[in-house]
Amino acid sequence: MSESKNIWNGYGLRGNPFNPxxxxxxxxxxxIEESFIGREEEFKQITKHIHSNNTSRILIYGNIGIGKTTFANYVRFESQNDYFTPLGExxxxxxxxxxxxxxxxxxYVYSTIERNESIREKFNPDILQELKVLFGSERGIQTGIGANAFGFGITSTKGKQFAPQPTNPHALKLLFQEVLDExxxxxxxxxxxxYNNLELIQDKGENQLISIMNGIRDFLQVEGAHFLFVSETSFFELFHQIPRIEGIFKTPILLTAFTPQEIKKILEKRVSLLRISSDITPINPVDDETLEILYDLYEGNLRGILRSLDCAINNIESxxxxxxxxxxxxxxxxxFSNNRFVTNLNATEKKVLNKILxxxxxTNKNLCEAFGMLPQNVAPILTNLRDIGAIRLARTEAQKRFYSPSQEALWLKLNPTLNTPLNPFFKKK
Ligand SMILES: Nc1ncnc2c1ncn2[C@@H]1O[C@H](COP(=O)(O)OP(=O)(O)O)[C@@H](O)[C@H]1O
Ligand SMILES: [Mg+2]
Known part of the structure; x- marks a missing residue:
């Protein structure tokens, strides 16, 4: 799958309609303007939060691959004439x-201002200078926070001496407020x-999440800013347990799977947007029945469906x-999945993987019960399956760890029956 083939022109397309x-x-x-489909209700809800307040904090949550990042990007895209937004998430x-x-x-706000000439020209030069000294390339702090990043002693190029900036959260908030006002x-x-992928924080446990959210609580209440927090569902469950934080958020926006009709529409739209020219009719790269199979396998998860199609089309021998x-x-x-995951597993590992599928x-406990094994014997198998990418840690609850099949391992469920004739299009590895 890693070798890059240029197959799309043959379909009458300029690029990959299965890009995940x-x-x-x-x-x-x-x-995004033309490719984005659906989410009308959620869009109404979020624009209401934004338009009817001068400041807001909004959690957008849902399963991985469901369309959270794209949704937040769409909100930023649609708002860009009225609302300033950093270039990327x-x-x-x-x-x-x-x-x-x-x-x-x-x-990030500064770096976008700095690179946008029409904004830069209008911006108060004193604030710009202050930002430049703190965040600009002159300070060499582009890589994020270095150990010295909070000891700013500052001289402006105009020869005016700024007082050394205090480095505490309160000072950062004041500076941010000044920028937002401007x-x-x-x-x-x-x-x-x-903010994208907030769930990464909980990797270090829920205490870290609580301490971070408490630490930025004041900062998040500056006037003139709308904070979109994009996160997986597991994060929402934790977040829910911190009332002091939940209290400053608007009603969270849950994104769920698209309907089969929406998925079909998204793909049709992609194919039509990517067509080489209006006088060439593209080949539809996937039929409806295939989409239905994938829809069921991934319960409508769009990224899972797209990745499957992407892999399938790259492995057709034709x-x-x-x-x-x-x-x-x-x-x-x-x-593909069998070669990648199963061929190198021993009998016990295969048994465990099948059970997880x-x-x-x-959980480890479920497997012990199913196979009469000891937890300490199941643990290394789970570690190995995780290392090779066949399973993933879905969530942790107290001491319990819940494992799920990876998106690629789910392909093992597509096992063609033994009496199906050999497919001439399958590329042998
Ligand atoms: N509303 C939408 N319309 C069209 N395509 C979408 C939409 N939402 C998501 N997608 C596509 O689905 C895939 C997964 O979306 P993504 O935003 O990365 O999900 P998440 O952030 O939840 O993991 C991407 O290829 C994206 O382009
Ligand atoms: Mg995302």
């Missing part, structure tokens, strides 16, 4: 402290900040462009 990446705010082969890192959170936020002053209604049908789908994906979530 989020739609971007700016540009891309699939422009802020990817939350698992080891962020509250200071990292705040520092990176202000830095953004409104030059004509924007406000600023939208998008000189001419071929539409994916259920037979091709099963052969390519089953064999049966259910949405499985």
């Amino acid at each position: 990446d989020p739609l971007q705010v700016y540009g891309g082969a699939l422009p 802020l990817g939350v890192q698992y080891d962020w402290t509250p200071q990292d959170f705040m520092f990176n936020t202000v830095q 953004i409104q002053h030059i004509g924007y209604k406000g600023t939208i900040i998008h 000189a001419t462009p071929t539409q994916i049908n259920p037979m091709i789908l099963k052969y390519t994906l089953y064999h 049966e259910k949405k979530e499985t």
Whole structure:
């Protein structure tokens, strides 16, 4: 799958309609304005939160691959004439402290202002200078927070001496407030900040989450900013347990799976947007029955469906462009997953993997009960299956760890029956 083939022109397309990446705010082969489908209610809800307040904090949550990042990007795209927003989303890192959170936020806002000439020209030069000294390349702090990042002693190029900036959260908040006020002053209604993948924080346990959220609570209440927090469902469950934080948030927005009709529409739209020219009719790269099979396998999860189609089409052995049908789908994906995960497993590992494939979530204890094994014998198998990417840790609850099949391991469920004739399109590895 890693070798890059240029197959799409043969289908009459300019690019890959199965690209599983989020739609971007700016540009891309699939422009968000035309590629984005559905979510009308959620969009109404979120724009109401934003338009009827001068400041807000909004949690967007749902399962991985359901369309959260794309949704937040769409909100930013649709708001960009009225609301200032940093060029990209802020990817939350698992080891962020509250200071990292705040520092990176202000830095990202600054870096966008600095690169946008029409904004830069209107912006109060004193504030710009202050930001430049703190966050600009002159300080060499582009890589985030260095150990020295909070000891700023500052001289402006105009020769005016700024007092050394205090490095505490309160000072960062004041500076941020100044910037947000100026953004409104030059004509924007406000600023939208998008934090992505918040769930990464809980990797270090729920105490870290609580301490971070408490540490940024004041910062999040600046006027003129709307904070979109994008996160997996597991994070929402934790978040729910911190009333002091939950209290400053609007009603969270849950994103659920698309309907089969929406998925079909999304793919049709992609194919039509990617067509080479209006006088060439593209080959539809997948049939409806295949989409139904994948819809059931992934319970409507769009990224799972797209990744499956992407892998299947790259493993078709055919000189001419071929539409994916259920037979091709099963052969390519089953064999791909089998080669990748199963062939190197011993009998016990296979047994455990099969058991995990049966259910949405499985714990060590479930496996002990099923096979009469000891926890200490199951643990290394789980570690190995996780290392090779066959299973993933879905969530932890107190001491319990819940495992789920990875998206690729689910292809093992597509096992073509033994009496199906050999598929001529399957590329042997
Ligand atoms: N509303 C939508 N319309 C069209 N495509 C979408 C939509 N939402 C998500 N997608 C596509 O689905 C895939 C997964 O979306 P993504 O935003 O990355 O999910 P998440 O952030 O929840 O993991 C991406 O390829 C994205 O382009
Ligand atoms: Mg995402």
